[in-house]
Amino acid sequence: MKKTIITLCLILPALAGMAQNPLSFHAKAGIGTSYFHGKHSSSDTKIAYKAGIGAEYALNKTWVLQSALEFVSIGGKKDIEYLAKADMNELYLQIPLMIAARLNLGKDYHASLSVGPYVAVGVGGMTSGKIYDYASSSHDAGYRFKVGTFGSTIDGKMGNNRFDAGINIGLTLEYRRFIFGAEAQVGFIKVNEHLDQILGNDYGDYGTDERFLPKNFASFFTLGYRFW
Template sequence: MKRQLLIALLLGLSTSICYSQVKINVQAGTGLTGITKNENYNANFGYRFGLGVEFPINRTWSLQTGLQFLNRSYSFDEGATQILHVPSVTGLEKLYHCSFNSKINALYLQIPLKMAFYLPFDSQCGLQFSAGPYIAYGIGGKSSLNWLLATSESINTDDLTEGSPNTSLEQGKESHKTFSKDGGLKRLDIGLSLGVDFKYKRFFAGIGAEYGFLPIDKEFPKDLFRYIFQEDQKLVSPRNIGVELHVGFCFYAGK
């Protein structure tokens, strides 16, 4: 009886050690990153590299975390024209044409904390679903803005050229650190991360999605052109959002 109890104890201990075997992985990916609540900025391709750690709870469930270095990027390049009536002796109407070219690049260090569920197909492959929060902190990046404002007393857009006697041009260019204290984005970002991976032996490939809960800026024009032309002064608080594809390789700690 004592021998049977000892054997059962050793089997249970070995199973526990097997389940608690820590898995480490390296991964890289790319995808589209953008922001919500804004009508001008479009999603751009970003990239990420990371080191992951997985703590198995049993054959199905595990806890995932790690450290990722990622880039989020969004930009816009467009213009808008507005005709405004200017009371004067001549009763002329002025035409305003405004164009912008802007790109925001943000670099983050990110720590995910997710619960994962593994659905095996056979002994070598299966699907793993994961979900949980993440916390990210902005560490760098540069943003640029180029703008041009053309004012004309003619409603003919052909007059909006340099050298036209009825047209005045103002233009500017600026570049600054994305997370600068003067007008930069907020560094801290907390959100939700979802993913599904196909695993084959020690290799995996998958897709993930993220949505930020904290605003990157609390005073961001919803529509920049309507804001400039004073048609809509509404300010919004956009959040980070993104979808990414990744591949990686997993190995066991101590092996």
């Protein structure tokens, strides 16, 4: 009997410690839209999506640190002088680092507002479109192309910068282990400077105040599940 009591005394604190573990893990996926932003560098929107796994560490009852490894598909559609509705797709591996304020709304409900930076590296994606032939009198003259988004223009790629970084903002509502959220991310890095060089040198007069230097913007509705 004494051994049983001692064993229980050792097990119960361990179980309580596990129940109060501030570290938790989750999986999350989402769909939304993305486009390019910047002065004289905006584009039309296109469908975007993301999926990943994340971790959360509770500093106290209110403040939480969040991070994740995410696969993100974003980009934009742009109609510029020598390209007819070029569709640029960018695939990234992305890591956000967020600080969140969490509010307990009831026994099974929580809401949180998070903000923080993210960094991303381009791992793939294709850009397709059409190059016009202005020497021809036909409106449909030209040819279509499809090239890799990332990589040197010397190698026949689109020349996009593989590195991206910016700020991420999120609002989530949790019901038990289910997570419903809305997120937006604003890129600070110029996606591509080669298009600007082509436009400025060969296709019209783009002054220094009208350079085409796009940056990423994306928003998502997400659904997730917390494992523990």
